[in-house]
Amino acid sequence: MTKVYFQNHGFMHCDLRWLVNATNYASRRNLSPPTTWYDLPTLTLVIDHPEGKILFDTSCPRDWESRWAGSGLDDYFPYDNVSEEEYLDSSLKRLGLEPSDFRMVVLSHLHFDHAGNLRLFQGSGARLLCHRAEKEGALAIPGDYQGAFVKKDYQDGFTIDTLEGEPEIAKGVKLLDLPGHTWGTMGVMLDLPNSGTIIYPSDAIYMKASYGPPPVGSPIVWNSLEWLNSVEKVRKLAERHNATVVFSHDSELVRSGLRLAPAFYD
Numbered sequence: 001m002t003k004v005y006f007q008n009h010g011f012m013h014c015d016l017r018w019l020v021n022a023t024n025y026a027s028r029r030n031l032s033p034p035t036t037w038y039d040l041p042t043l044t045l046v047i048d049h050p051e052g053k054i055l056f057d058t059s060c061p062r063d064w065e066s067r068w069a070g071s072g073l074d075d076y077f078p079y080d081n082v083s084e085e086e087y088l089d090s091s092l093k094r095l096g097l098e099p100s101d102f103r104m105v106v107l108s109h110l111h112f113d114h115a116g117n118l119r120l121f122q123g124s125g126a127r128l129l130c131h132r133a134e135k136e137g138a139l140a141i142p143g144d145y146q147g148a149f150v151k152k153d154y155q156d157g158f159t160i161d162t163l164e165g166e167p168e169i170a171k172g173v174k175l176l177d178l179p180g181h182t183w184g185t186m187g188v189m190l191d192l193p194n195s196g197t198i199i200y201p202s203d204a205i206y207m208k209a210s211y212g213p214p215p216v217g218s219p220i221v222w223n224s225l226e227w228l229n230s231v232e233k234v235r236k237l238a239e240r241h242n243a244t245v246v247f248s249h250d251s252e253l254v255r256s257g258l259r260l261a262p263a264f265y266d
């Protein structure tokens, strides 16, 4: 029987305005409104499936401060509220898992907070996968960093296979094509016998405020129209399947509603 573990790897911080447009604009009477220093969780999914274990996303690395130095990400998005047991390698160990236990590692996209631990799977035997458009776009950025991409996360010494469309990578585990946040952002839809359908759209939908309705965009969007279409696609799928939608960076959800590893959905 399939078990799905949502792992929270602690919290990054950022100005909430990176995630949700239209918060706290200045006005004539308030030229410098305070903003929110938001603590955003960083999640991965362990899909313990009879056909083989799948990891969806890899979160941020332990050496974020040196690794991101020069990109500005260490300053704008510090990964500074994380305990020893929350780092990806520790949290896998808590589930009794090592990188070599995985059949595949799927990257929803190649941003620094999703592809940051790909290194751990080098030589593990796990097949690394992302969307074709994502790999093409991310490899083509000029220089070592651009936006939320840190090229060494996914470039040096890796073979990342690509896919397109919406393949069912294991029975009841279907990838969703949700472009907009980046070229090839993917989500995953899980059909589970007891928990029903769960949709994890990754950064196509950061949080409840992004989902709406109406959807509220963010400055970190590659193509706004595609992003909007992706959000509405998730909404339609969720209605059709009576699904639970789990947002990728919603601290309230992580602190109050989401079942976190070692508990699981099945």
Ligand SMILES: [Zn+2]
Pocket (backbone or CB within 6 Å): 111, 113, 114, 203, 248, 249
């Ligand atoms: Zn993210």
